[in-house]
Amino acid sequence: xxxxVIQKVFEIIEGSxxxxxxxxxxxxxxxxxxxxxxxxxxxEKMNYIRELLENLSPFHIVQIDAPDRRADGGFRPNLLAxxxxxxxxxxxxxxxxxxxxxxxxxxxxxxxxxxxxxxxDSLVGRGVEDNNHGFVSSYxxxxxxxxSGAELKNRVTLAVVSDEETGSDYGLKYVLNTKPELFSxxxxxxxxxxxxxxxxMVEVAExxxxxxxxxxxxxxxxxxxxxKGINALEAMAGFICELKALREKYDQxxxxxxxxxxxxxxxxxxxxxxxxxxxxxxxxxxxxxRILPEQELDHIIASLREIAEKVSKGYGVEVxxxxxxxxxxxxxxxxxxxVVKALLKAIEEVLGLKGRPQGIGGGTVAAxxxxxxxxxxxxxxxxxTAHQPxxxxxxxxxxxxxxxFAYLYLL
Numbered sequence: 001x002x003x004x005v006i007q008k009v010f011e012i013i014e015g016s017x018x019x020x021x022x023x024x025x026x027x028x029x030x031x032x033x034x035x036x037x038x039x040x041x042x043x044e045k046m047n048y049i050r051e052l053l054e055n056l057s058p059f060h061i062v063q064i065d066a067p068d069r070r071a072d073g074g075f076r077p078n079l080l081a082x083x084x085x086x087x088x089x090x091x092x093x094x095x096x097x098x099x100x101x102x103x104x105x106x107x108x109x110x111x112x113x114x115x116x117x118x119x120x121d122s123l124v125g126r127g128v129e130d131n132n133h134g135f136v137s138s139y140x141x142x143x144x145x146x147x148s149g150a151e152l153k154n155r156v157t158l159a160v161v162s163d164e165e166t167g168s169d170y171g172l173k174y175v176l177n178t179k180p181e182l183f184s185x186x187x188x189x190x191x192x193x194x195x196x197x198x199x200x201m202v203e204v205a206e207x208x209x210x211x212x213x214x215x216x217x218x219x220x221x222x223x224x225x226x227x228k229g230i231n232a233l234e235a236m237a238g239f240i241c242e243l244k245a246l247r248e249k250y251d252q253x254x255x256x257x258x259x260x261x262x263x264x265x266x267x268x269x270x271x272x273x274x275x276x277x278x279x280x281x282x283x284x285x286x287x288x289x290r291i292l293p294e295q296e297l298d299h300i301i302a303s304l305r306e307i308a309e310k311v312s313k314g315y316g317v318e319v320x321x322x323x324x325x326x327x328x329x330x331x332x333x334x335x336x337x338x339v340v341k342a343l344l345k346a347i348e349e350v351l352g353l354k355g356r357p358q359g360i361g362g363g364t365v366a367a368x369x370x371x372x373x374x375x376x377x378x379x380x381x382x383x384x385t386a387h388q389p390x391x392x393x394x395x396x397x398x399x400x401x402x403x404x405f406a407y408l409y410l411l
Contacts, residue, residue, distance in 0.1 A: 028125035041071030066170035076170035084152035097164035108389035130386035134192030141405035203378035205332035205359035220281030232283035290361035293329035330370035
């Protein structure tokens with residue numbers, strides 16, 4: 001790669017700060033929240049993204065609409081735009097997602113989550129990191145190359161999908177099932193939706209995911225006469241206390257992952273009674289478990305059913321377990337695969353750092369590629385503010401990542 005070419009591209013990227021702010025502002029003000037989470041879907045945001053992609057004059061662009069009567073327009077859009085040399089076999093695919101999670105408690109936000117705040121080098125707003133960051137950095141990189149006049153020998157595809165936050169049934173999963181010809185096992189696929197603060201982690205493996213709904217039925221009564229009832233909240237507490245022993249049972253470690261063990265965490269709790277002086281007769285809560293690939297999901301479920309039986313007998317309650325999500329880990333992307341090697345080279349050349357392949361407990365859409373045999377890698381420089389109040393992302397980080405993508409496109 002000619003030094004003068006990449007330097008010119010990097011100079012254009014460095015001068016793109018105002019463009020980064022502008023695009024982030026337009027993305028943030030178009031909240032793409034799944035109907036499952038109370039939103040209208042991604043249509044408005046995707047229309048804007050399509051305009052951006054078309055402004056770069058792709059030689060081919062395709063939109064795959066997944067029918068969803070709950071969403072604005074009755075569908076959930078997915079986009080793929082192709083640039084560069086249409087006949088080359090080497091294709092680099094950067095796939096981001098348009099949807100976001102709800103802002104949560106607005107009292108925890110210092111500003112309107114859907115109005116971008118610029119605080120020096122930081123951008124604040126729902127979605128700026130997860131996953132606007134990934135799209136903007138990959139887009140700015142390609143735009144800089146095209147403006148520089150450099151020859152884009154590779155075929156580059158910028159893809160943006162819907163529904164990543166709620167299972168991908170209307171996103172990448174739908175695309176892979178209905179249009180498998182859009183991807184090839186020879187593609188270098190990067191999902192810019194996870195990483196570390198240094199930008200050195202290339203994610204190649206994910207844990208299995210198990211979400212469980214647990215319903216405990218006791219008997220409601222007045223709090224002044226607890227002997228007349230059965231406290232479902234107390235039984236829930238007993239169930240949660242049993243999880244410590246369960247974690248110790250599944251304490252195997254795999255150094256590829258951080259943390260290296262299976263995690264089993266109680267999370268969401270549904271409201272029980274509205275007043276203080278009532279003993280609740282029904283308690284519903286959820287568990288989020290991220291399980292090492294070598295451990296069986298059904299074994300974890302069986303152990304949880306044993307806890308349910310123990311709690312049922314010990315507290316005189318009925319307990320039901322219902323899997324909400326049961327997703328076996330996909331085969332890992334080999335560390336020696338072309339996409340991982342290319343990313344590690346780009347990280348070293350651009351950032352001057354040694355990257356490393358690693359597994360994570362979080363889930364990304366890379367898992368759906370891996371299930372189909374596509375060796376995808378997950379990479380970006382992540383400041384780990386996703387899903388938090390006052391979600392933020394640095395402009396300098398977006399530009400830094402754009403340089404890595406630009407180098408990757410020009411390899």
